[in-house]
Amino acid sequence: MDTTQVLKGVLDTAVLAALSDERTYGYDLVRRLREAGLDEVGEASVYGTLRRLFNNGHLTSEIVPSEEGPARRYYGLNASGRELLERSAKTWKHFSSVMSDLLKEVA
Amino acid sequence: MKIDVTLSRAAVEYLEAVRSGLRDLDEEDREAILSELEEHLGELGSQDPTEALGDAGAFVSEFRHSAGIVSRPGLFRRTAMKGRRTLHRVAEHPAAAPWHRHRSDLRIVWVWTRGWIAMSAIWWLGTHWPGGQISFLIPWGRFLGWGSAMAGLATVASVWVDGRRSDRRWRHLDIVATAATVVLALFALLNPVWIDDPWSEGSQVLQTVPEVSNVYAYDREGNPVEVLLYDQNGRPFDVNPDPGSVSFDGAMFYDWWGPVRYRVDRYGAPVTNLYPLERMDDSRQTVPPPRVGLPDFGAAESTPTTTDSTPTTVGDGSSSSTDDTTVSTVGQESTTTAEEEQATTTVAGG
Numbered sequence: 001m002d003t004t005q006v007l008k009g010v011l012d013t014a015v016l017a018a019l020s021d022e023r024t025y026g027y028d029l030v031r032r033l034r035e036a037g038l039d040e041v042g043e044a045s046v047y048g049t050l051r052r053l054f055n056n057g058h059l060t061s062e063i064v065p066s067e068e069g070p071a072r073r074y075y076g077l078n079a080s081g082r083e084l085l086e087r088s089a090k091t092w093k094h095f096s097s098v099m100s101d102l103l104k105e106v107a
Numbered sequence: 108m109k110i111d112v113t114l115s116r117a118a119v120e121y122l123e124a125v126r127s128g129l130r131d132l133d134e135e136d137r138e139a140i141l142s143e144l145e146e147h148l149g150e151l152g153s154q155d156p157t158e159a160l161g162d163a164g165a166f167v168s169e170f171r172h173s174a175g176i177v178s179r180p181g182l183f184r185r186t187a188m189k190g191r192r193t194l195h196r197v198a199e200h201p202a203a204a205p206w207h208r209h210r211s212d213l214r215i216v217w218v219w220t221r222g223w224i225a226m227s228a229i230w231w232l233g234t235h236w237p238g239g240q241i242s243f244l245i246p247w248g249r250f251l252g253w254g255s256a257m258a259g260l261a262t263v264a265s266v267w268v269d270g271r272r273s274d275r276r277w278r279h280l281d282i283v284a285t286a287a288t289v290v291l292a293l294f295a296l297l298n299p300v301w302i303d304d305p306w307s308e309g310s311q312v313l314q315t316v317p318e319v320s321n322v323y324a325y326d327r328e329g330n331p332v333e334v335l336l337y338d339q340n341g342r343p344f345d346v347n348p349d350p351g352s353v354s355f356d357g358a359m360f361y362d363w364w365g366p367v368r369y370r371v372d373r374y375g376a377p378v379t380n381l382y383p384l385e386r387m388d389d390s391r392q393t394v395p396p397p398r399v400g401l402p403d404f405g406a407a408e409s410t411p412t413t414t415d416s417t418p419t420t421v422g423d424g425s426s427s428s429t430d431d432t433t434v435s436t437v438g439q440e441s442t443t444t445a446e447e448e449q450a451t452t453t454v455a456g457g
Contacts, residue, residue, distance in 0.1 A: 011173070026143055027150040043159075044166040047143060048173025055174075070149050073142070 003040055013092055014038060015049050016077065016085040019059070023076030026050060050075055058084050118148040121156040121163050128167030131178065140170070187282055222265035225288045229261075319346045320364040322382035323396050327404060331396070336380050343380035353377075359387070366391065 007014075018024070018032050026047055033041045053059045058081035065071045077085065114122065122145055129137045151159050160166050171178065197203060206213065268284065271277035322344075324334040336344035347353065347362045354361045360369050360377060366387040369377035386394040 025146070027147045042161070042169055043147065044161070044169035045173045047140070047147075048170040048176075051140060051170075051174040070146055072146055 007038060007040060008045070010092065011041070011045060011049050012053065013085070013088040014041075015046065015053065016058070016081060016088065019075060019077050020082070020085055023060070023062075023074045025064075025072035025074050027072075029075070053081065114145065114148055115153060118151070118156050121160070122148060124163035125167055125170075128164060129170075132176065183279075218265050221285060221288060222261035222263070225265065225284070226261035318348075321346065321384050321386055321394075323399065324382060325399070325401060327401075329401050331383075334382050335378070336382060345379050346384070347379060353379075365389075 014033060014036075015029065018029055018036070024032065026043075029050070030041065030043050030046050033046065050059065054061055054075065058078065060076045060078050062074050062076075063071050064074050122141060125144060126137065126141055129140065132140075147160075148156055157163070161169075170176075268277060268281045271281075322334070322336065324332050326332055338344055347364075352363065355377075359366045361367070364386065368385040368387065369379060370381050370385075371377050383396060388394055
């Protein structure tokens with residue numbers, strides 16, 4: 001199965017989930033997603049997703065000076081983003097449950 | 108706010124490539140995206156950006172897809188879309204409703220008309236191209252053959268292209284050809300060139316199909332008369348389409364048709380609108396006048412049907428005027444009566 005295609009369908013939810021605990025910047029977000037197991041996630045996809053979610057009013061954005069290097073643009077969830085994350089989580093859990101049932105005898 | 112980062116040369120080049128790929132975006136949006144990428148490249152340090160992020164073009168493509176940024180259509184597509192929207196608005200206007208029933212018929216008319224316009228536009232180009240000597244919008248008369256052939260070709264091509272509109276490439280060609288045709292036609296309509304312009308500065312060319320090489324005139328009794336022909340503006344009528352090409356070998360003039368013995372005025376200049384012309388055939392024999400059928404004016408009038416004499420005298424003459432052509436009869440006797448002056452003069456081309 002092509003995980004890239006699956007990833008495209010769930011990247012919004014993955015990005016929202018990764019930002020739910022604390023706000024972060026693009027480079028760190030990519031690292032977090034990869035550490036979580038989404039090895040094939042691409043930087044361009046993450047930045048594009050951040051841009052779209054921000055333009056759609058689901059994220060906050062702020063440039064924060066850094067002591068270690070250059071200033072960074074941090075993203076965080078706002079109320080709209082949290083609401084979207086909850087809906088997406090429900091959809092994913094239902095989908096995941098259905099797929100698990102369908103595939104339980106395969107494994 | 109700009110994020111200041113020190114980048115390697117490779118990173119700067121990568122950033123510029125991405126900037127180029129996003130040049131159609133709003134500047135503020137583009138710079139916001141680039142500043143974030145710049146920050147990311149700064150985090151990569153000395154790592155090669157292409158190895159880390161992939162090819163710049165692929166990065167732009169993936170970014171656009173994820174961000175939901177649709178490429179801005181090119182000028183051609185934007186113009187076509189705008190034109191389509193305008194046409195749609197016009198078509199949806201209540202005043203256009205009665206025409207909807209005839210839409211398919213109108214399309215056929217449009218396709219054929221477009222072909223004709225294209226032909227006319229090409230014709231017009233012919234007059235404005237260096238050395239061009241053909242006229243616009245009246246490709247008939249002298250150019251009936253060429254005009255008909257071009258009109259046929261243009262309309263067939265128009266119909267042929269129209270039948271392939273389902274193919275995107277042909278649809279584009281159709282749109283481009285139509286736009287070019289309309290532009291050319293507008294230019295041409297603003298700069299018409301009429302059929303007589305290429306040849307005659309001071310005289311009018313008397314031409315029909317088949318081409319006229321001579322003119323014979325008779326009075327109502329059927330007597331041949333010499334006439335000087337002029338148009339409604341007083342310009343001499345000349346059957347030679349290119350008076351400037353007439354040559355003279357010391358004894359005989361040669362025009363487009365062949366040898367001709369022009370009568371000359373008192374200063375020795377040939378009078379080219381004095382008819383009938385004395386034309387010679389290949390064996391230098393005078394070409395006889397044609398047999399003509401003259402109208403029957405009734406029992407009281409004579410109704411001659413043939414003539415075979417050619418007048419040669421040039422002198423002062425009286426004149427009468429038809430609708431658009433002034434006919435001066437030459438060599439009439441001074442005993443001409445009032446009735447004779449009112450008589451109709453019959454003119455025959457040959």
